[in-house]
Amino acid sequence: MQLGADDTIVAIASPASTLARGIVRISGPRVKDCLAGLFVTGAAEADDSAEGDADSAWRHTKVARWWEGTVRLPPPLGDIPAGMIFWPDSRSYTRQPAAELHLPGCSPLVDACLEEVCRRGARLAERGEFTLRAFLAGRIDLTQAEAVLGVIEAATEDELETALRQLAGNLAEPVAEARQSLISALAHLEAGLDFVDEDIEFIGHAELLETLSKCLEQVEHMLKQMERRAHGDGPPTVVFYGHPNSGKSSLFNAICGAQRALVSRQPGTTRDYLEAEVTIAGATVRLLDTAGLDPASVANGEESDIQSPGTQIDQLSQQLGSGQLQRAALRVLCVDRSRACTAWELAELRQADSRTLAVATKSDLPAHASRTGAAGDAALALGCSAVSGAGLEQLRTLIADRLGASGTRQEIVASTAARSRASLAQARDALRGALTAAESQLGEELVATELRVALDALGTVAGAVHHEEVLDHVFRQFCIGK
Ligand SMILES: Nc1nc2c(ncn2[C@@H]2O[C@H](COP(=O)(O)OP(=O)(O)OP(=O)(O)O)[C@@H](O)[C@H]2O)c(=O)[nH]1
Ligand SMILES: [Mg+2]
Incomplete structure (x- = not known):
């Protein structure tokens, strides 16, 4: 998996079975070039000499919007009525210029369009590469990326609800909050270490203890939540x-x-x-x-006022x-x-x-x-x-x-849960160490060391600190075009 986002990537984003509409998704710095002369706004009958004018409207737009127009495919396919959403700047899902071409749902047309975009400088996207770009651009965190996958794969309402909750950041938010207070505590501690010879206290002892206990409590709560997660826990x-x-x-x-x-x-x-x-x-x-x-009770739902213990x-x-x-399950x-x-x-x-x-x-x-x-x-x-x-x-x-x-779906949710649990447990242990060190006045240096470990572990939950093999494992599970 390539982590760089300098290439312009393209993929078919509509399911193979959908007949109504074929969608070609493009993202990267050269989206405009890849679409020049391929998508033309305005009249389909515009002749070649007028192509530049007809084409120009969408190219000069400053805001994302839907365009009606034509995709000009090589013969024998010719001009095909199409629509396009064009995001000219970083306000797209991937935070890059991006576009989606909406064509009639016919495989040869969609394939030809994909080929034309590639011929103009894009390369075929790998599995999950659009979502990976959204993640790398800070648009979503790792748990949310995995939730995107969960939403795509959800087969039951329960699975969809779990994935949507994850997408809404039910883990990401508290993790970010805990990290924020730890970063601030660590910054104060480190400032104190820099001015160790002077009598300046950047963070009071009581305040430090309070911050650490609060974060420890939050992390322990998140761990319990993860353990309760129906799908990720134990056998079906x-x-x-x-x-x-x-x-x-x-x-x-x-x-x-x-x-x-x-x-x-x-x-x-x-x-x-x-x-x-x-x-x-x-x-x-x-x-x-x-x-x-x-x-009796399930058929009429009646409840008697007097109930026997039985x-x-x-x-x-x-x-x-x-x-x-x-x-x-x-x-x-x-x-x-x-x-x-x-x-x-x-x-x-x-x-x-x-x-x-x-x-x-x-x-x-x-x-x-x-x-x-x-x-x-x-x-x-x-x-x-x-x-x-x-x-x-x-x-x-x-x-x-x-x-x-439903095995693969359970595995996806389970693997997010297992990965997050391991990192949260590591954060909890480091926070316990930091709290003990602070309580026993073992020195701020030691507290700071434990805090750094906790921050790193919390960072891996959200993907702020990411390891390439984790990303590879997560994004490889996606389908092409997502
Ligand atoms: N002939 C026959 N009888 C069965 C079979 N399975 C269960 N029984 C009988 O049906 C009765 C109820 O069986 P249970 O397995 O206790 O039924 P249950 O659904 O667990 O009942 P509750 O726990 O009371 O809800 C017993 O007398 C069993 O011997 C079967 O396959 N064939
Ligand atoms: Mg029984």
């Missing part, structure tokens, strides 16, 4: 859920290969949730067995279960087809998305009369039986497939 979670007695615990035990959860004919046997780590298709997965969702416990365990459900809906279908089951089956795997349990038993051809049955991925063992292997394969499909 698969939750078994459904009505009481639907066979969740039996299935959980069968997949674990051990009698972990209590199984009984009594509905409401599982009260709390139970977890186990298993290996499915070579990957570690966290399985969770939850309390059954009571058809009902209260049921409700609490169900709340616990639903929290786990929201955070799960995959939910396995257990439907007992030997019983009549409930309205709640039907609604769940209809809403099932890629994060929900609906299975018919107790397939060794005959299906309930009302179930034959029942609405929603099409959403059932397979039938399985914890008693006969039928369908269990297929269930494992399906779980692995569904988790595998």
Whole structure:
């Protein structure tokens, strides 16, 4: 990956599958030259001699705006109606002159346009190079660059929300704040060290202690936040859920290969949730067995004024279960087809998305009369039986497939989280060292040394202090044109 931003780069920025519009993105100091004579504003019928005039309007603009015009491709393609957004100065995403040509979504046209831009002096962009330029120009920090990737790759609303929060700087802001106070404390300490023979105190002892404790608190808080991050933390979670007695615990035990959860004919046997780590298709997965969702309470949502202790416990365990459900990478809906279908089951089956795997349990038993051809049955991925063992292997394969499909996205968020966690932990340790040194009056030199380590570590979280291999790792994961 080239870190310099002197070249003018070009790439197709529209997805290959989009037919409506093809977008060619260009960034760099020579954007104008690369577009001269290629994009002309005004009338498509302008003849060659008038090209300079027709062309001139966008070239002399001082503000970013949309232009209607024509892209002049070599024969046999000829003049193609096109639009262009042109950023003449540093107010673009990459903080360089930049442009986006919007063409009809036809691959030969878009490819020919790309070739023409290259012929005029641009080179093909590498993966993530536009975002890398935005990062190098200070437009975004590293966590935000990774969030751009997360937004592009997000498949579920939860993933999108995590990525958008990251993009909004939920980590970048507090890191920048902590760095700012540490830089100022360090500057004062260093000034004090320069004038060590004179009796000048640049930062009071109490003030230094307060700054250090506050920053330590902030860093510890950020670390806790990172650890709580659902996606980045540990193996993906698969939750078994459904009505009481639907066979969740039996299935959980069968997949674990051990009698972990209590199984009984009594509905409401599982009260709390139970977890186990298993290996499915070579990957570690966290399985969770939850309390059954009571058809009465989920069907009419009514709450009685007088609650028996049992009902209260049921409700609490169900709340616990639903929290786990929201955070799960995959939910396995257990439907007992030997019983009549409930309205709640039907609604769940209809809403099932890629994060929900609906299975018919107790397939060794005959299906309930009302179930034959029942609405929603099409959403059932397979039938399985914890008693006969039928369908269990297929269930494992399906779980692995569904988790595998979202694997890369989880990895991206997880790798940002892991990288940031390691740097934050390093900052926390250095801050603890600085605080101890300051409290025990071990000398300002020592405090300053620890502060420098903390600043460096915090800097790597946001990418202010960047190492080429980290950048390479992050930006290589992007697609071309981003
Ligand atoms: N025939 C048959 N019975 C099953 C199967 N799976 C579970 N059962 C029976 O169904 C009843 C309920 O099973 P559990 O696994 O405890 O169901 P659950 O969904 O965990 O129930 P709660 O914890 O109460 O919500 C028990 O009597 C099991 O023996 C199966 O595949 N075939
Ligand atoms: Mg159970």
